[in-house]
Amino acid sequence: MPVVDVDPEELRTLAGAEDKSDEELKSDLFALGLEFEGETDDGEFELEFAPDRLDRLSVEGIARSLRYQYGHDRGVYIPDTNDAEWAIEVDESVPDERPYVTGAIVRGLDLDERRLESLIQLQEKLHATMGRDRAKGAIGVHDLAMLKGGSPGNDTENNGPQKTITYRGVDPDGDRFVPLDDDADRTPAEVLETHPVGETYGDLVTDLDRYPAIYDDIGLFSFPPVINGKRTEVDEGSRDLLIEMTGTDQWTIDRMLTIVCYALDARGGQIEAVDVRYPDGTVRRPDLSTDTKRLEHERIETTLGVDLAGTEVIDLLERAGLDAEPEGEPGRDETSRADAVDTDVEIESVPKRTGSPDTAPGGSTDAPAGTDEGPVYEVEIPPYRVDVLHPMDLIDDVGRAHGFNDLEPRYPDVSTVGGRHEGSRLEDAARDALVGLGFEDLLNFHLTSEAELFDRMSLSPDDDTLGGLEPPTITEPYSEAYTVVRTWALPSLLSVLENNTHRAYPQDLAEIGLVAAVDESEPTGVAEHRSVAGVLARTDASYEDAKARVAAIARAFGVELETPPTDHPSFVAGRTAEIVLDGEPVGVIGELHPRVLVERDLELPVAAFEFRLEGLAD
Amino acid sequence: MRLPETQLALLEAASATETKTVAQLAEELGEDPAAVTRAAFELAEEGLLAVEEHVAETVTLTEEGRRYREGGLPELRLRTAAAEAGADGSAVEMGQLIGDAELDGPEVDIALSNFARKGYGEIDGGAVTLADDPTYDPDADPEAEALEAVANDEAGYLDSGVLDRLESRGLLERTETTVRSVTLTDEGVTALMEGVEAAETVGAITPELLTSGEWTDVEFAEYNVEADAETTYGGKEHILRRTANRVKDVLVGMGFREMEGPHADADFWINDCLFMPQDHPARTHWDRFAMDVPPMEDLPEDLVERVEDAHRNGVGPDGDGYHSPWDEGFARAVALRGHTTSLSMRYLSGHAVGDLEPPQRYFSVQKVYRNDTLDPTHLLEFFQIEGWVMAEELSVRDLMGTFTEFYEQFGITDLEFKPHYNPYTEPSFELFGKHPETGELIEIGNSGIFREEVLSPLGVECDVMAWGLALERLLMLMYGFEDIRDVHGTLCDLDLLRNVEVVY
Incomplete structure (x- = not known):
């Protein structure tokens, strides 16, 4: 989850909360979902929050949320935007992999170190x-x-901006520029090789034939997404800023731009539009238009489980920084807002991002709001709210503004019949049998390494016997100790014996757990089974001891046990048998081979068995 | 009448007229005093013997006390040496006297301080002058006499002031003991006159003893029943399994059915159905365990289409999709599940047990896999408790009521619901509760009401609320384990597992 460092003094000033103590401030922030994690060396709050409200990634955005919470602000706020003087030309040479650009200008800033x-x-x-x-x-x-700024390209109409910069592709070994934190002019390819930032982000462009670059009349000044040029570096004396963003998705960069514009507006900057001239058309940015969603009153009540008056809902939405009014009745405004705008005009100005508004939604086609279903609200959403995908996200806002913890819990009046899954009942019954026979029930990791499964057991994945299977492998494992899912469980039990040689004997250990193998006939490509494994580590352990216990389990489950001789590289030849339950071979029983014991530093005999749990099922 | 040998011997040794202590009798009979005491009580129970108890003080000399009793108290030795050196007339140099009195080490200080206390004379400038005390009798020092008396077990006649003094000098120890003494009762006398025989004592209870009827005439040899027995462990269900079963019991009791399903599954079931965008940080390669197997072909095509549509375009007339890439190949890639919500998706979609009509409750307590760093509180694989409720209409209050009920079964009360964000639920809550021992507020789960973008593609037309919680977290809260690796995995400590307390 993101963590943002925030100067509490600055937060107080911006939020109009000068009189709040640190503790009050922390508590108000917690109510917004921002958790105080600690303080930096400079005394800034480290605030952690879930990554939905990305408009709170700076002190300005957090302050805005607090202002709504305190009631200093209500409803939707849209910053004022001046007409465009600058344009960004998008050249045909822009790499296909990074086709989008957006931008804005903010003027009249007074930047100090903190800002x-x-x-x-x-x-x-x-x-x-x-x-x-x-x-x-x-x-x-x-x-x-x-x-x-360069002169406007082919814009013959002459009523657009006069100053242009150009987003284009550049040969990696082409034009040179001096990157930030550097002294020499370099080509983009050289930046990737020599500059620390170039090394970090180089992977994003190295596969491209042409690298993304932005030019003004003087030359290359930005090499996105890697590094800016030193010439246009921002410092405390900078008053007017150009913000440009490039990326793989227009909506994403437009919204990132919106969040930055709102933050700089809160610092007193004046936003100025920029025209982005794509070969097939021009868009004006930043896009500060609002979105509108329809919210059914009844859905709010059923989700929150409380009855609310219409005025209350509108009040709560406004306190969440949204605007709302009952649909279809702008005249009969339930709210106290005197400045209600004409919603129809608003809606038309909002570009619909998805689908087509083909049919009137929600079954209220022929009936205006305020029928059986209760009213429907038109809710206006400011452009920095990147988290609102569906009307239910607005219900969450209503709930937060209302205070979720003020709701009275109630046990749902819904009757259902509970029960355990048959597979888990079988597993439990087998575990009871093992415990009754004196086994300590263990729980080991399903993940392990091939060395544990095979080499240390003198086994090979190609051996056609218990454990000899191709293990499902993790493609990019972090740790050498955990690279595959185990094909059998006995190696895990032997590891426990190995790690507990200082503990009292006898050690009779058992486990029922997952084993798996690559299997093309399975839908997932992985065959999964529950395996029953046991070891008897005692000075006089013998084949007979292990067989006696397997036989006891077989009797308990009413299945017939046969033990024809077999070979297994982990066991002593001549003291190894196949476990056949009701005619199905399901496992192996025997005395573990001394080379397997010595490998684990064990100084006493171990009799062992392992078989598939399904062998016990009816 | 038949009595065990010890009881018979005691009965014969006791007297009706003379009170004898147990210690006396034990010595007389050559028996262990504890055995005689036990026999005395058993006879008293039969009414044959009367036992009286009183608390007696025993005074014994310490090692130092015994030394002074032999060699004389240091101050007396100094006094005698001084008298012999003629210090009753004029001052005699101390060094000479210490040598004469054969005082050594700490005895010197002891001699000097008690010399002064008893007023034997003056010590000034390293010289000793004896006081003129005509009544002084070197053989009648009360403290020396007391030492002698204690050694001869005659301390009872002494003045307690002297004993206190000697105790404070560390020369004697006083301890309280219970002294039991016995006398024959009238019944005891009668029994003896009628004749008492010794009963035979036997060790093991044998089949012959039982079948022959001999058991009626024998006494059973006594064991030291307080001695340690051999340590035995028996078998025990693993503590985490036990905790899991406790959770399952609670959930079944609340009307939940158990789900099962694959550990390795298509990302489609693990993440895409949950409306997790494909470029979500949790879906990057370093957070998931991708399996080296071919992509999963067997996915319901219509569901894949609806899920893709939800990701791209959202759900409903006012719904928006993600502005993230969506690739069917990625959806089909197989990985170890990072949460058991993949099972919920399989069940809700109707692909596990057929289409489900509300109301329904389902749960699972199964392993999930996260590519994390192993440490005392994090494992690469752990158990997730997952549960959901499906009904025509569910509110946040129903969610709160369900979890309040569930957590109370584990002693966790005062639940708080912190509004949270999950890509798959809205509203979402992190659950906080009060630790049953420390009272501290701790995170105990994540919950919410499934989004339309999750339910609509699955064909679910009612409300579903869900929650998840790590079983290990509950275990650590309930048992106070500090390192989960001691319990779960091959590094486990057998001693800890064998000796862990049972909870129920």
Whole structure:
């Protein structure tokens, strides 16, 4: 989960909470879902939260949420945006793998050290979350004063912006620029080889024929998603910023941009639009348009389990930073809001991202809101809310604003009949039998290594016997000790014996657990079984002791046991038998071979058995 | 009348007129005092003997006390040496006297301080002058006499002040003991006159003894029943299994049925059905155990289509999809399940036990696999408790009521519901409860109401609420284990498993 460092003083100022103590502030933050994890050396709060509200990745966003919580703000806020002076030309040479770009300009900022740090943190956290470590979206922030706009390309209409920068592809060994934290000018390929940031993010572009790059009239100034040029570096003296983002998904980078714009707006910056000119059309950014979803009153009540008045719902939604009004009746506004806007106009201005609004939803086609079903609300959602996918997400907002912990728990009035699965009942019955025979019931890992399964047992995966199967293998294991799922359980029991030679004997150990093998005939490609395994480690352990116990279990389950002689590399020849239950060969029983015992530093004989649990089933 | 040998001997040795202590009788009979005491009580129970008890103080000399009794108290030796050196007239140098009195080490200080206390004379500037005390009798020092008396068991006649003094000097020890003394009762006298025989004592109870009827005339040799017996362990169900079964009992009692299903499964069932975007950080290779087997062909095509549509376009007229790539190949890739919610998806979709009509309750307590670093609280594989309730209409309050009931069965009360985010539930809650021992607020589960984007593709048209919790977490709360590796896995400590307390 993301962690954001926040200066509590700055948070108080921005949230209008100067009089709150640290403890009150922490408690208010907890109510929002932000958990206090500790303090940095500089006394900043380390706040952890679930990765849904990515608009809270900076102090400005957290302060905004607090302002709504405190009631300082209500409803949807949209920052004012000035007309575009700049445009981003998207050239045909842009790599197909990273086709999208977006951007905005923010003017009149007064950046001090802390504000700059906060901006950099927001950028990094957005990279780590929505940006998927810059693969999906990467942010570049530049000092606008250091940019020289080119003349508008083929724009003959002459009513668009006059200054342009260009997003294009560049030959890896092509144009040179001086990257951040460097002194020499380098080609993009050289940056990947020599610059520490280049080494970290190089994997994102090395396979491309042309690398992404952004040019102004002077030349290359940004090499996304790797690094910016030094020329446009932002410092405390920068007042006007260009924010550009490139990525693999337009929506994602547009929303990342929105979150950054809201944060800078809260710092007093003036947002200015940028035109993005794709070969097939121009879009104006940032896209601060709101989304609208329909929310049924009844659904709120059934989800929360409480009755709410319409005015109450609207109040709760506004306190969550949303706007709402009953559908179809903008005139009969239930709320106290005097500035209700014409919802129809709003809806038309909202670009629908999904599907087509083909049929009127929710069965309220021919009846206006306020019928049996209760009212339906049109809820307006600000553009920084990247987490709202469905009306149920708005119900969650209502619940949070209402206070979930104020709801009275009730046991649902729903009758069902409980019961155990037959497989787990069989396993339990077999375990009871083992425990009754004096076995200590064990629980080992299903994951192990081939060395444990085969080499240390003198067995090979090709041996056609107990354990001799191809183990399901983990493609990218972290640890050499855990690379496969076990094909048999006896090696696990022997490991326990090996690790407990200092404990009292006799050690009679048993386990019922998963074993698996690669098997093309299974839908998953993996055959899974429950296996019953036991070892008797005692100074006088013999084949007979093990057989006596297997026979007792077979009798208890009413199955016939036969033990024809067999060979198994882990056991002593001539003292090894196949376990045949009701005519089906299901396992092996015998005295473990001294080489297997010595391998485990065991100094006494061990009689052992292992068989498939299903051999005991009816 | 027949009595065991010890009882008979005691009865004969006891007197109706003279009270004898058990210690006396034991010495007389050559028996162990404990055995005589036991026999005395048994006879008293029969009414043949009267036993009286009183608390007596025993005073014994310490090692130092015995030494002074032999060699004389240090201050007396100094006094005598001084008198012999003529210190009753003029001062005599201390060094000479210490040598004469053969005082050594700590005895010197002891001699000097008690010399002064008893007023034998003055010590000034390293010289000793005896006081003029005509009544002084070197053979009548009360403390020396007391030492002698204690040694001769005559301490009872002494003044307690002297004893206190000697005790504070560390020369004697006082202990309280119970002294039991016995006298024959009238019945005892009668019995003896009528004649008492010794009964035969036997060791093992043999089949012959029982069948012959001889058992009626024998006494059974006594064992030292307090002696340690051989340690035996027997078999025991694993503590984590036990805890799992306890959870299962509770859930079955609450009307839940158990689910089972594959450990290795298609990512489709593990993640895609759960509306986890394919580029979600938990789905990257370092968090999951991808299996080196071919992609799973056998997936319900119509369900795959609906799930893909939910990911891309969302569900319902106002629903939005994810702006993430969705690749059917990834959905078909096989991995070890990271949660048992894959089973819930199989059951809810109707592919495990057929289509389910509300109401339903289902659970599982099974292993899940996470590519984590092994440490005292994290394992690569652990048990997840998973449960869900399906009904026409479920609210957050129903969810709260169900979990309050469940956790109370384990002594966890005062549940708090912290609003949370999961890609597959909305609203979602992290559950916090009060630790049964420490009272601390701890995280005990994750829960929520399944999203439309999860349920709609599965064909479920009612509400489903679900929750999950690591069984190991519950175990550690209930038993206070600090390192889960002692319990689960091949590094387990057999001693700990053998000796762990049973809970029920």
